[in-house]
Amino acid sequence: MDSDAGSTCSRSSSPDLVVDDSAGSFFSNKMFQRYCEENRAESETRQGSTERCGGKTKNRSEPNKDEVQDLRLKVNSRERKRMHDLNQAMDGLREVMPYAHGPSVRKLSKISTLLLARNYILMLSSSLEEMKKLVGDVYGSSAAAQSRSATHSAITSTAAHLPLHPLAQSLHSLVGTTSALQHHSSSPPSAPTPHSPPAASFLSFHTPVQGLLKDPLHLASSYRHFPGMPCPCTLCQPLPATTSTLHSLAMNK
DNA sequence: TAGGCCATCTGGTCCT
């Protein structure tokens, strides 16, 4: 509809707001012209009715054309700002997501960003639970109760050796479908920022492999998987229904 | 060229 306003933003998710420009385009487009015509017709009708009533002009509650235009522009501007803020938040979310960043990498779409974020949170939660379980197995419940700080440090230090959770595969599939990966196993990780996401190597980001989700155990973990034998790790346990649904969603993307 | 993604406008609804 609004081609001029759209061209000014250059498809950035957080374009610079040029209110006057968009307003100009708004004034120039057909919808607004039709809107003005309708508004004029309505005001004329109202005037006729008031004259017919013969009374005083009672248009205090009914704004005139200019007021309606100003109101409309204000509302549009607010909505634009709201959407820009939303996009900024989306960009912030993209920045902390474990996918390849860079100019050569296509930006994640909004829906992909949200799905990826959800998967990422689920994966981290599962990993944390798994690490707690592992530490509990190693040190025993009493030892774990004695030093929770040690537990915490053990969790953080051993996180780098986490088996790849099936949820991570959905990250792979999502990223694989939306962008080319910057990080490979041979390339050094980029310098971490204060809010930098876990390194790609942490998530074992290699070449995206499509269809791995169909067989999560395929590259499941450092656990050894024997045919016909149940795996002891909780990461190999069936995922919640919601997660499975999300997997299919992500795969369909 | 079709489809995906996006920005913007717009009207409705709810809340303060």
Place this chain on the structure above:
DNA sequence: AGGACCAGATGGCCTA
């Protein structure tokens, strides 16, 4: 009343 939020409509840009 004014603002926030939401969803539908519309049209532009980009990619396969």
